[in-house]
Amino acid sequence: MTFFDILDILGTIAFAISGALSAMNRKFDLFGIFIIAFVTSIGGGTLRDVLIGATPVSWMQNTLNLYLISGVTILSIIFRNKLDYLKKSLFLFDTIGLGIFTIIGVEKGIQTELAPIVSVALGAMTGCFGGVIRDILCNEIPVIFRKEIYATASIAGGICFMVLYQLNTPMNIIYISTTLLIIVIRLIVVKYRISLPLFTVITKK
Numbered sequence: 001m002t003f004f005d006i007l008d009i010l011g012t013i014a015f016a017i018s019g020a021l022s023a024m025n026r027k028f029d030l031f032g033i034f035i036i037a038f039v040t041s042i043g044g045g046t047l048r049d050v051l052i053g054a055t056p057v058s059w060m061q062n063t064l065n066l067y068l069i070s071g072v073t074i075l076s077i078i079f080r081n082k083l084d085y086l087k088k089s090l091f092l093f094d095t096i097g098l099g100i101f102t103i104i105g106v107e108k109g110i111q112t113e114l115a116p117i118v119s120v121a122l123g124a125m126t127g128c129f130g131g132v133i134r135d136i137l138c139n140e141i142p143v144i145f146r147k148e149i150y151a152t153a154s155i156a157g158g159i160c161f162m163v164l165y166q167l168n169t170p171m172n173i174i175y176i177s178t179t180l181l182i183i184v185i186r187l188i189v190v191k192y193r194i195s196l197p198l199f200t201v202i203t204k205k
Contacts, residue, residue: 003171003175004104004107004171007100007103007175007179008100008104010096010100011096011097011100011101011104012041012042012065012068012072013068014093014100015041015093015094015097015101015130015131016037016038016040016041016068016069016076017072017076017093018040018093018094018097018134019037019038019039019130019134020033020036020073021093022036022040022134022138023035023138024076024080026138030077033073033077034070034073035137036134036137037069037072039130039134040097040130040131040133040134041065041069041097041130042057042058042059042065042069042130043129043131043132043133043134044101044105044125044126044127044128044129045057045059045101045105045126045130046058046059047125047129048105048108048125048126049108052108052109052112052122054108054112091186094131095183095186095187096179097127097130098127098128098131098150098153098154098186099157099178099179099180099181099182099183100179101130102124102126102127102157102158102161102178102179102182103123103158103161103174103175103178103179104123105119105122105123105124105125105126105127105158106119106120106122106123106158106162106178107161108122109121109122109123110165116162116166119158119162120158120159120161120162121158123154123155123157123158123161124151124154124158127154127157127182128144128150128151128154131143131150132144149185149186149189149194149195149196150186152196153182153185153186153189154182156181156182156185157178157185160177160178160181161178164177164178
C-alpha cells in the first residue's frame, strides 16, 4: 500500500464521519445517515472520474471504499455522543477531508496529463463537491457558495501542489505540504473570521 493509498483511505474516513455527523445533527433516519455519508465521501471523486472519462468510477472498481464508508458510518452512529462532545469535530473532519481529497484530484489530473489549471480545478472539485451534494441534500446553501473560505483554500492547496511538483519535490513532501496548507488556511480563516466579500444587487425603489 502506497502513501497515496493511505491518504485516500484517511480522506474517505474523514468525509464519511463529516457526512454522518451532519446527517445526525439534522435528525436524519438510518438510511439518510448512510446516504449522506456516502455522497460526502464519493461525490466529488465520482464527478471528477466522469469528467475525465475514468469509468467505471473509482468506488465501483475498488469496493473497499464502500465497506470502509459503511463501517465508519456505523462507528460514527455508535460513538455519536463522544464525537458530538468535540464541539468542532464536524469542522475538523471536513477540513481534513478537504485537504486530502484536493491532492488526490490534482494527482488524477497530472496522471491524465491535463493542463495544470485543469488539474487544480479537478482538485477543488474532488475536495469540495462531496460537501456541495451533502449540503444540497440537507437543504442548505453549500458552504462554498457562502462567505466562508472553503473552495479558495482548496484552490490554494492545488496551486501549491503544482508548484512543488514542477520543482521536482518528492511526492510525499508535496502531499503533506499541500494538505497542511489547506488545513492551516481553514483554521486561520475560521478562527479570525476572515471571509470573501459579499455582493448584492441594489435595486432602486
